């Protein structure tokens with residue numbers, strides 16, 4: 001069978017590569033893909049040889065559906081949130097084309113933070129106390145009354161930049177809320193804001209494959225959102241990730257399934273928006289093991305997908321297909337027990353302004369137990385050049401996390417371009433924990 005992945009980032013490279021590992025899959029098209037998904041076809045061996053880029057935009061539903069129909073695709077797997085929130089699933093459903101990803105109504109869990117908070121309150125899912133505002137005066141009064149630390153979030157999609165965490169000076173939170181509500185900061189996405197209590201603990205990414213009624217958890221992961229070492233500096237889409245997440249103990253895992261994942265599946269079904277697709281719960285795990293939901297995403301994480309899917313041994317294509325048909329198998333998934341760790345190589349300046357068009361060298365020097373997933377890259381006359389903020393994710397695997405990190409960093413050290421930037425401390429929490 002043939003499949004398609006919609007998107008062109010590092011997550012989509014990993015999704016396509018994982019689908020292609022299935023012996024029943026002959027081809028995986030990536031729309032639009034990147035230089036990494038294009039290069040796979042030229043590799044000497046490996047599942048990636050089944051990958052083909054197709055030059056279609058993620059928001060061109062008509063062209064995507066036409067291609068899916070023409071190629072008689074067994075499944076289209078949607079990577080990013082924007083087309084899901086805009087209703088790509090309904091568009092495919094209406095034409096009888098198999099598609100994996102939540103409907104527009106279900107994707108509101110990510111598309112509207114106000115909806116997600118109200119949904120969690122309605123279904124008793126643990127999350128920080130919050131209020132939702134459209135009026136700046138009311139928001140200001142609430143922020144003054146609660147005081148710092150406090151968190152202000154734009155309601156709609158803001159490319160991971162719509163969250164302002166204020167640790168000390170509540171006036172900064174008031175200013176952020178006013179800028180959002182005036183439409184200055186995020187346009188329509190900020191016309192409503194959620195003001196939320198600050199949560200203390202360690203974050204984890206808990207991602208499940210859902211078939212509308214049931215959820216199968218994937219291996220856990222943790223990512224590093226801040227740009228700089230020690231988890232400082234501005235927030236980004238994610239500067240590195242590793243799997244598994246040691247903070248998610250067996251007890252925490254069971255708690256998340258019982259108090260978060262199952263209530264989401266049941267609640268969405270009861271509300272008439274059964275959830276099918278990847279469900280990403282961003283969690284805060286308190287020192288005593290209590291779990292709160294920081295956010296939901298209606299998609300796989302990026303860069304979590306890269307290390308998580310490196311570890312998956314089960315047939316990923318069969319899993320996605322079964323989920324899309326509402327018949328997830330009851331068995332647990334089979335994982336490589338070795339940890340995997342991915343380091344994001346970014347263009348200097350990201351998440352602010354950065355340059356594109358720099359030639360990347362050193363990509364071909366393969367080393368054992370590593371893989372380079374591409375994100376913002378394009379092929380320019382046979383050379384791979386940068387074309388985005390997050391450019392590559394170099395993943396290493398090893399018998400423990402320290403070895404996985406060493407392999408990833410050794411491979412990363414051989415890859416160069418003018419202005420390459422990456423953190424040298426990905427995995428520090430888990431590595432410190434292992435040293436205690």
Ligand code: AMP
Pocket residue numbers: 128151160163165196197198199200203225235282294295
């Ligand atoms: P979000 O886009 O909702 O994941 O928020 C981005 C990041 O902001 C999260 O990964 C957290 O690091 C931080 N954050 C969001 N909400 C809170 C909260 N209530 N308390 C502490 N940190 C938060």
Ligand code: GLY
Pocket residue numbers: 223237238297300301302303304
């Ligand atoms: N890495 C965080 C995210 O995908 O939202």
